Amino acid sequence: MADAGDTAAEVAAIRDLWTRANREYGDAHAARAWAADDITWGIFNVPEQQLRVLGDVRSLDVVELGCGTAYFCAWLAKRGARPTGVDLTAAQLATARRCQQRSGIVFPLIEADAGDVPLPSGSFDLAVSECGASLWCDPARWLPEAARLLRPAGRLVFHTVSVLAAVCSPEPPGPARRELQRPQREARRLVTAEGGTQFHPGHGEWIAILRASGFAVDDLREVYAPPDATDHPYYQLATADWARRWPVEEIWTAHLER
Numbered sequence: 001m002a003d004a005g006d007t008a009a010e011v012a013a014i015r016d017l018w019t020r021a022n023r024e025y026g027d028a029h030a031a032r033a034w035a036a037d038d039i040t041w042g043i044f045n046v047p048e049q050q051l052r053v054l055g056d057v058r059s060l061d062v063v064e065l066g067c068g069t070a071y072f073c074a075w076l077a078k079r080g081a082r083p084t085g086v087d088l089t090a091a092q093l094a095t096a097r098r099c100q101q102r103s104g105i106v107f108p109l110i111e112a113d114a115g116d117v118p119l120p121s122g123s124f125d126l127a128v129s130e131c132g133a134s135l136w137c138d139p140a141r142w143l144p145e146a147a148r149l150l151r152p153a154g155r156l157v158f159h160t161v162s163v164l165a166a167v168c169s170p171e172p173p174g175p176a177r178r179e180l181q182r183p184q185r186e187a188r189r190l191v192t193a194e195g196g197t198q199f200h201p202g203h204g205e206w207i208a209i210l211r212a213s214g215f216a217v218d219d220l221r222e223v224y225a226p227p228d229a230t231d232h233p234y235y236q237l238a239t240a241d242w243a244r245r246w247p248v249e250e251i252w253t254a255h256l257e258r
């Protein structure tokens with residue numbers, strides 16, 4: 001495993017990055033996402049109906065770690081779940097509150113680090129993260145915290161950038177290439193050009209940290225772009241053509257063994 005790094009400095013840099021991103025497109029993107037009826041995953045909007053990773057969320061207490069503008073929480077609330085969103089960037093949560101006021105879909109939003117959430121242990125049935133803590137927080141910090149927040153046999157579903165997309169991403173940043181661009185060991189803890197640190201453990205390391213945190217792995221879904229996908233207007237992660245050939249993102253599902 002790579003060095004632990006300076007967690008406080010990393011967290012501050014991520015907060016700055018997402019405060020800037022929120023200023024640029026936070027409200028516009030959030031309004032569109034909150035208005036959507038279907039749950040989709042990733043930059044190419046792969047439908048949950050196709051992937052079926054969440055299961056029935058009715059009446060479940062759900063915590064989203066790194067909820068951003070909280071549209072994923074809103075989608076879950078529309079399906080009868082009781083979500084709580086956790087994010088460390090105040091500006092993202094302010095956007096989420098404006099969306100709550102407009103839509104009337106209201107749930108708790110907590111400003112906190114996913115590695116240290118001020119909520120009691122055993123409060124949730126399901127923990128989710130959609131390129132939130134799952135991408136931007138050291139898994140050695142947030143996975144044990146997810147385990148603490150879950151009830152016995154609680155489920156975890158998280159979505160992140162694939163390790164393959166990470167090792168094919170060039171510097172300076174641009175869409176993933178067809179050739180490897182960096183050693184996989186360096187991708188584990190990757191400082192982005194915008195200044196935030198992303199975490200891309202290899203699959204073996206994900207499994208090791210999940211198990212050490214008390215989870216049993218249920219599934220790993222590799223997410224490709226659908227046949228009719230077009231390039232994303234601003235996320236440069238990969239072109240639709242690349243993502244039709246290689247998995248651009250991945251979704252892990254696990255449950256607590258206790």
Ligand SMILES: C[S@@+](CC[C@H](N)C(=O)[O-])C[C@H]1O[C@@H](n2cnc3c(N)ncnc32)[C@H](O)[C@@H]1O
Pocket residue numbers: 011014015018065066067068069070071072086087088089092112113114115130131132133136137
């Ligand atoms: C790409 S957004 C994903 C969230 C959501 N799906 C969205 O698109 O709005 C990343 C979010 O993760 C949050 N985040 C990053 N690291 C975090 C941490 N350690 N604890 C809590 N939130 C974190 C950021 O503040 C940002 O709002």
